[in-house]
Amino acid sequence: MPSLHRLTLSELADRLGRRECSAVEVLQSSLDQIARVDGDVRAFMSFDAADARAQAEAADRELAAGVTHASKPLLGIPVALKDVLAHRGQPLNCSSKILGNYRSPYDATVVERLKAAGAVVFGRLNMDEFAMGSSTETSAFQRTLNPWDLTRIPGGSSGGCAASVAAAMVPVSVGSDTGGSIRQPAALCGVVGVKPTYGRVSRYGLTAFASSLDQIGPFTRTVRDAALITGVISGQDRRDSTSVPQPVPDYLAALNRAAAAGSRPLAGVRIGLAKEYMIGGLDAEVDAAMKASVAKFVELGAEVVEVSLPHSDYAAATYYIIAPAEASANLARFDGVRYGARVEGKDPAEMNSRTRGAGFGAEVKRRIILGTYVLSSGYYDAYYLRAQKVRTLIRQDFLNAFEKVDAILTPTTPSAAFRVGEKSDDPLQMYLSDIFTISCNLAGICGISIPCGFTQPKPGVPRLPLGLQLLGKPFGEESMFQIAQAYEQGTPWHRELSPLS
Numbered sequence: 143m144p145s146l147h148r149l150t151l152s153e154l155a156d157r158l159g160r161r162e163c164s165a166v167e168v169l170q171s172s173l174d175q176i177a178r179v180d181g182d183v184r185a186f187m188s189f190d191a192a193d194a195r196a197q198a199e200a201a202d203r204e205l206a207a208g209v210t211h212a213s214k215p216l217l218g219i220p221v222a223l224k225d226v227l228a229h230r231g232q233p234l235n236c237s238s239k240i241l242g243n244y245r246s247p248y249d250a251t252v253v254e255r256l257k258a259a260g261a262v263v264f265g266r267l268n269m270d271e272f273a274m275g276s277s278t279e280t281s282a283f284q285r286t287l288n289p290w291d292l293t294r295i296p297g298g299s300s301g302g303c304a305a306s307v308a309a310a311m312v313p314v315s316v317g318s319d320t321g322g323s324i325r326q327p328a329a330l331c332g333v334v335g336v337k338p339t340y341g342r343v344s345r346y347g348l349t350a351f352a353s354s355l356d357q358i359g360p361f362t363r364t365v366r367d368a369a370l371i372t373g374v375i376s377g378q379d380r381r382d383s384t385s386v387p388q389p390v391p392d393y394l395a396a397l398n399r400a401a402a403a404g405s406r407p408l409a410g411v412r413i414g415l416a417k418e419y420m421i422g423g424l425d426a427e428v429d430a431a432m433k434a435s436v437a438k439f440v441e442l443g444a445e446v447v448e449v450s451l452p453h454s455d456y457a458a459a460t461y462y463i464i465a466p467a468e469a470s471a472n473l474a475r476f477d478g479v480r481y482g483a484r485v486e487g488k489d490p491a492e493m494n495s496r497t498r499g500a501g502f503g504a505e506v507k508r509r510i511i512l513g514t515y516v517l518s519s520g521y522y523d524a525y526y527l528r529a530q531k532v533r534t535l536i537r538q539d540f541l542n543a544f545e546k547v548d549a550i551l552t553p554t555t556p557s558a559a560f561r562v563g564e565k566s567d568d569p570l571q572m573y574l575s576d577i578f579t580i581s582c583n584l585a586g587i588c589g590i591s592i593p594c595g596f597t598q599p600k601p602g603v604p605r606l607p608l609g610l611q612l613l614g615k616p617f618g619e620e621s622m623f624q625i626a627q628a629y630e631q632g633t634p635w636h637r638e639l640s641p642l643s
C-alpha cells in the first residue's frame with residue numbers, strides 16, 4: 143500500500159470516507175513529506191502547521207459525526223496555495239519584498255469555498271514575483287527546483303504549486319494563470335493544471351496582476367481531481383463583478399458518463415490542430431510526443447482536423463502590451479502607505495519612490511515601465527488600443543475554430559524544463575516559453591495541461607516530463623475535462639511520480 147502522501151485527492155477521499163485513515167494522519171503524511179524533500183525543492187515559503195492541524199482535527203470530528211464527501215467533497219484533504227491568494231491570518235507576499243510582513247485580513251472566495259468543502263488549507267507556495275515570469279526565478283525570496291531534476295526550474299509563475307504536487311507534498315494546490323502560469327509549470331513538472339474560462343472562478347482575494355487575463359485554477363495529479371476542485375471553486379460571486387452567473391455543471395458526473403463510453407470514448411469528438419502552431423523550432427522530443435498524442439486521440443475515436451488561428455503571430459506582442467498595462471495600474475497600490483514595507487523619504491513622493499525602488503524586483507519594474515509607457519498619452523492609441531483590437535481578433539479566431547472542433551490540441555510548452563539560470567538574463571527568451579499558453583487568456587477561453595510523455599534520458603540529464611494542452615470553448619470545461627480524461631485513461635503518464643515523491 144503506498145503511503146498516504148502518494149495518494150491522489152480521490153484516493154484520499156475514499157480512504158477518509160471509509161475511515162481507514164484520519165484527516166490528521168493525511169495532513170501528517172503531507173508535513174512529513176515536506177520535511178523530507180522541501181529542503182531541496184523549496185516549494186513552500188512558509189506554512190502554519192498548527193492552524194492546519196486544527197482544520198484537520200475539525201475535519202475528523204465531522205467525519206466521526208457522519209459527514210460524507212458527497213456533501214463536503216474535500217473533507218480532510220490538504221490543499222496548498224500560491225502566495226498570491228488571500229488566506230485569513232496568513233502571510234501574503236506574492237514572493238515580493240514590497241508586502242513586508244503583511245497578513246491577509248480575509249479569505250479569498252476560492253479559499254472560502256475550499257474550506258466550505260472541508261479542505262485543510264495551508265501553506266504559502268513560491269512563485270515569480272507578482273506572477274511575472276515563467277520559471278519562479280523572479281521570486282524575491284527563494285528558488286524552487288523541479289522535482290524531476292534539481293538543476294532545472296519548475297516553470298512559472300506558479301512553480302511552487304506545480305513542484306509541491308509533483309513531489310507529492312500535497313495532492314492539490316491552487317494557483318493563478320495570466321498567460322500560462324498554471325499550465326506551463328504543470329507541464330514542466332508532469333502534473334495536471336487547469337485555467338478555467340475567464341469569469342468562471344471569482345478573483346476576489348487574488349492579488350491582481352492583469353485583471354482581464356487572471357484566472358485561478360488547480361494543480362492535481364489527475365484530470366478527475368482537477369475537475370473536482372474546479373467545480374468547488376467555480377461560480378458567481380457578488381464580490382467579483384467579472385464572475386459570471388452561469389450554473390456550474392457537475393463535472394464529476396460528466397466524467398462518469400464519459401468513462402462509461404467504452405473503448406472509443408471520443409467517437410464523435412473533433413479535435414483541432416492549429417496550422418499556425420506547427421512552427422519550426424519546436425523541440426524534437428516535444429514534436430514526437432505531440433505526434434504520438436494525435437495518434438492516441440485518433441485511436442480513442444476522435445477526428446483530428448486542421449484549424450486556423452490566423453492572428454497567432456501577434457499573441458505574444460499583444461499579451462506583452464496588455465498584461466504590463468494592467469499591471470502598471472494594479473501595482474500602483476503598493477505605495478508604502480497601504481501595505482507592508484515602507485522606506486522613509488523627505489516627503490510622500492520620495493517615500494513612495496524609495497519604497498517602490500527597494501520593494502520591487504527587476505522584472506516587476508520592467509513591466510511597470512513598459513505598461514506605463516504603452517498607456518501614456520501619445521502612445522496609448524499606437525500600442526494599447528491596437529493591442530485591444532488585436533485581442534478581439536484573436537478571440538474571434540478561437541470562436542471561429544470552435545465552430546468546427548470541440549477542443550484545440552497544442553503542446554503546452556516548446557521544450558521540457560530548462561536549467562536554472564538558462565533564460566533569466568534574456569526576458570524575450572523567457573517570454574517565449576508561454577507561446578502556446580497566452581492566447582487562451584487573451585481569448586478568455588479555458589485550457590488544461592496534462593502529462594503526455596517524457597524526454598529520453600541523456601548522460602547527466604534524467605528524463606523530464608512533457609505536457610499537452612487542450613483548449614476548450616468558453617464555459618466548455620465539461621467537455622474539455624471529458625476529452626482530457628479519455629486521453630489520460632488511455633496513457634500511463636499520470637501514474638508516474640517524480641523521483642522525490
Ligand code: GLN
Nearest residue numbers: 273274275320321322323
Ligand atoms: N509568463 C507570463 C508572464 O510572465 C505569464 C505569467 C502568468 O500567467 N502569471 O507574464
